[in-house]
Amino acid sequence: MAKGKSAPTMADVAREAGVALGTVSRVVNGEQVGEEYREKVQAAIRQLGYRYNSSGRALRTDSTNTIALIIPNTINPYFSLLVHHINCELEKRNYKMMLCFTEYDRSREIEFIQMAQQNRVDGVIALTYNPNLVIPEDIPFVTIDRFFSVSVPCVASDNFGGGWMAAKKLKELGCTNTAFLRIGSTLTHEPSKRKDGFVSACVEMGLPFEIMALEDGQPFSEFERFLSDHIKDGKLSFDGLFIGTDSLAWRIIQLLKKMNIRVPEDVQVIGFDGIRIFGDQDYVVSTIVQPVQEIAEACVSTVLSRHLSSVPSLICLPVSYAYGGTTKE
Amino acid sequence: MAKGKSAPTMADVAREAGVALGTVSRVVNGEQVGEEYREKVQAAIRQLGYRYNSSGRALRTDSTNTIALIIPNTINPYFSLLVHHINCELEKRNYKMMLCFTEYDRSREIEFIQMAQQNRVDGVIALTYNPNLVIPEDIPFVTIDRFFSVSVPCVASDNFGGGWMAAKKLKELGCTNTAFLRIGSTLTHEPSKRKDGFVSACVEMGLPFEIMALEDGQPFSEFERFLSDHIKDGKLSFDGLFIGTDSLAWRIIQLLKKMNIRVPEDVQVIGFDGIRIFGDQDYVVSTIVQPVQEIAEACVSTVLSRHLSSVPSLICLPVSYAYGGTTKE
């Protein structure tokens, strides 16, 4: 607050209404109160323009109606969608969101968890990369895309199934030689299974494939080298690419354009995530779509469920394929 | 918090360290304390894993180190960038952000302002559309893109200059017949000046132009009709378009594609905002770039400046042109 006389308190309302403090509290919280009392109090509230002070309430109840969301940033459109939907779900349930951007900084991930506890949030939803992260036991905690232990519920989409689906789709679209490209992190998380699903399906269908994973520290230009190495007589030997994320797919497509390889005529490309620019417009690339809305819903309802014991430890939600112009269909 | 013994308090630390409560407080807040006391307290803090309780502090000091950011959503990449940069600036100064999505809902805008006051935030940054919004006087308030009164600082980019720049650029690029397209809102705000700048420059340079503004309620298909009406012998009579936002520009370009009009060969298109997909990748369309980082910095430093009297009431930041493939250069 700033200058000016400070906001009215419950005591002010009580005095104005000629009623006890506790009675005001019960009216404000919608508890059982005699009709005439309720009316007097409500009149006084309107009169004074009273609104309860959340700090006071939080101090007394030791709960803030706030959930912390820990996420790298909001620049990547996938994260931005996630933030949006999680916020919507929280708002429905009258919770607030405390947003924490880590920028992929591992020490910040730790710090934010501490800060969340300090602020007495009622739960944490976290999408993190620190391999040594310690999840506090004394606070409802839900992770996205990374499984820690059976006592920490994890929400993810069906990454394995998505990889499988991508391979099948490429085959259907007539591809005969494929590759999987990703920016590797040494971290093992749910999205790592995209590759596994892809590989399994390729093996089962007898579809040839190669894997190219950029390890931590290798420059992006390695992809250029990799692709160049696979050009014979000015023609790329792959006719289908499955790429770890839409973001990377987008960059690879720029690269292909620069190399005068046409998409989807010469090579068809499928990404992963389901990014659409400007909300409900077309998909940026052909892609395996993550069900963001459902993921958000699952995170929120899980983190808010009191009886965490009865909650599954891995919630895996179905993905779907969407055309985005970088495949023939 | 949840189950388990509750977190240690200052009293616990004081007892552990054999020291008075107030002393602990002063150590925690980095105030002057005798060396031996400080050491004893810090040891006890480490020992117990103490972290201060923000609710208690907030109640006592009537301030939360939190700024509310009221914004439509985070789906539009421009908003998403803004959120990101504002959060970074706040974090630098050790403030938290309370994020409020209005979804362009005017009643929500009002509600969030009340909620912000209720939560005793230390200030509000708001990007709103409600024409009748009442700005509270008793709390630091900064608006983005909309000027309310001299007592409420407004941060915006140089919309007029940007419109002007767009016209000049189109002329430079050889355009001889132009149009300005926008989705109109009846609201007068800073971005409305984009048109004014464009018109002024066109008039001054003798560049022909038309205006097409979609009013509230008119369907998007009106744009299709408008463009069709301007086709003669299969050729669009405009060779340059300036469009109110990148988001709309993107949709218009999809439309042009559908109509078999080539961009930029047949018509060059300039948008406004400076959206880049996937962060630092290329601009989505050729555009007038808003200096988001500077806007964020201005918002934050203004809302946090104690002496609001000496702050300008309209902070207008320079824009720039960026090539994004929808113009010849």
Place this chain on the structure above:
DNA sequence: TGGAATTCATGAAACGTTTCATAACTACTT
């Protein structure tokens, strides 16, 4: 060496809630 000036820890009060034991009713039973 005694007194004044200075430094600095102490402990209680206050912030605005919620909650709980108590008291004041009312209505019912016998």
Place this chain on the structure above:
DNA sequence: AAGTAGTTATGAAACGTTTCATGAATTCCA
């Protein structure tokens, strides 16, 4: 008519901090 059960308002305590008046200990100077 008197006692009991049931309802509901009351007022004080407690949540964890910050802050302020107080007093103890030290330093400094004459």
